[in-house]
Amino acid sequence: MLSIGIVGLPNVGKSTLFNAITKSQVLAANYPFATIDPNVGVVQVKDERLEVLSKIYKSGKIIPTAIEFIDIAGLVKGAASGEGLGNQFLSHIRQVDAIAHVIRCFDDTNITHVEGKIDPIRDLEIIELELRLADLESIDKRLPRLEKLVKTKVKEGMIEQSVLLKVKHMIENDGLVSDLVFDDEELKMVKLMNLLCLKPNLYIANLAESDLVDPTKNAYFNQLKSKAHGVGIDVIPISAQVEYEISNLDGDDQLFFMESYGLKESGLDTVIKKGYELLGLKTYFTCGPMETRAWTFKEGTKAPQAAGIIHTDFERGFIKAETLSYKDLVESGTPQLAKERGKVRLEGKEYIVQDGDIMLFRFNV
Numbered sequence: 001m002l003s004i005g006i007v008g009l010p011n012v013g014k015s016t017l018f019n020a021i022t023k024s025q026v027l028a029a030n031y032p033f034a035t036i037d038p039n040v041g042v043v044q045v046k047d048e049r050l051e052v053l054s055k056i057y058k059s060g061k062i063i064p065t066a067i068e069f070i071d072i073a074g075l076v077k078g079a080a081s082g083e084g085l086g087n088q089f090l091s092h093i094r095q096v097d098a099i100a101h102v103i104r105c106f107d108d109t110n111i112t113h114v115e116g117k118i119d120p121i122r123d124l125e126i127i128e129l130e131l132r133l134a135d136l137e138s139i140d141k142r143l144p145r146l147e148k149l150v151k152t153k154v155k156e157g158m159i160e161q162s163v164l165l166k167v168k169h170m171i172e173n174d175g176l177v178s179d180l181v182f183d184d185e186e187l188k189m190v191k192l193m194n195l196l197c198l199k200p201n202l203y204i205a206n207l208a209e210s211d212l213v214d215p216t217k218n219a220y221f222n223q224l225k226s227k228a229h230g231v232g233i234d235v236i237p238i239s240a241q242v243e244y245e246i247s248n249l250d251g252d253d254q255l256f257f258m259e260s261y262g263l264k265e266s267g268l269d270t271v272i273k274k275g276y277e278l279l280g281l282k283t284y285f286t287c288g289p290m291e292t293r294a295w296t297f298k299e300g301t302k303a304p305q306a307a308g309i310i311h312t313d314f315e316r317g318f319i320k321a322e323t324l325s326y327k328d329l330v331e332s333g334t335p336q337l338a339k340e341r342g343k344v345r346l347e348g349k350e351y352i353v354q355d356g357d358i359m360l361f362r363f364n365v
């Protein structure tokens with residue numbers, strides 16, 4: 001399962017957010033380094049299409065897809081050189097597929113800030129610098145080991161070296177990740193390499209309760225937003241504390257509470273949805289009277305491999321996939337009508353599965 005790591009300075013609200021997202025009760029407390037070992041939680045990805053599909057197919061149940069969130073210990077300045085158990089915590093970040101970076105944007109003199117003062121841009125830069133320094137160290141260790149491969153013209157070695165040199169150059173010149181240019185082969189290599197500064201990334205602005213109604217009145221949030229905008233990163237405004245309180249209420253109370261803050265939807269759903277997008281994930285559906293179920297695949301996956309997500313036999317014995325797009329189904333009203341209109345396609349091995357496809361795999365083993 002793909003995972004998103006919650007990363008940031010100590011005592012900024014990471015565990016509070018984790019508890020809200022995963023409905024857990026891990027220790028969230030007003031002192032730095034409350035979290036040492038990573039906490040792992042699995043969450044369902046909400047998708048409005050599931051309700052619609054289960055009505056059309058009169059399905060007995062709905063099974064959404066899921067992703068994993070990991071609450072990681074706080075990083076401090078000097079983490080990459082071992083400060084505050086930094087190396088251990090950085091190794092936890094290495095294992096996640098994407099990073100949700102929590103940045104404190106709330107004033108509260110009772111809650112300790114490790115740098116003494118609220119300053120989201122400085123905080124952001126501290127964390128990003130530590131990730132870069134950690135990468136630089138691993139790049140410098142790796143490069144000499146690649147020399148032999150490069151000398152004997154082993155292709156993988158040459159591609160990896162080229163990627164590492166580009167990233168090293170970017171870090172040493174304080175450049176932007178968004179300015180890096182990789183060819184297709186290098187991109188494939190990047191995905192295998194686990195460099196921290198290249199992981200997909202989003203920012204979560206942790207706001208005071210009073211700023212929820214209109215986050216743009218909060219100067220910290222605006223600073224963060226304009227900085228993020230420049231590098232093409234999303235900022236999600238949220239109050240981890242409020243979300244945590246909401247997550248502990250039942251349905252009706254939740255709605256009442258959200259209305260009182262002027263919230264239309266839970267910020268957590270946005271975090272989960274954006275996280276899913278960030279990972280380049282798409283959804284296809286299988287539907288029938290038993291269940292309507294969402295399956296996660298990576299953008300660009302072909303039909304047999306998508307079938308293999310359900311069962312390896314489906315991939316091994318793949319023949320064809322009966323495919324209907326969600327849009328065509330909804331426009332037609334029922335699967336029968338969609339079929340009559342010629343909207344149900346028989347796709348073969350080279351078909352690239354699209355988000356929202358409803359699929360029925362024909363296979364033979």
Ligand SMILES: Nc1ncnc2c1ncn2[C@@H]1O[C@H](COP(=O)(O)OP(=O)(O)OP(=O)(O)O)[C@@H](O)[C@H]1O
Nearest residue numbers: 010011012013014015016028029032033034035074
């Ligand atoms: N939006 C917010 N407004 C006010 N207080 C908050 C907010 N978010 C979190 N807090 C409070 O901040 C404190 C620290 O929260 P939490 O333990 O979640 O931080 P953390 O980032 O996990 O810290 P650590 O790195 O030490 O594990 C808690 O007392 C929590 O209630």
Ligand SMILES: [Mg+2]
Nearest residue numbers: 014015034035
């Ligand atoms: Mg914590």
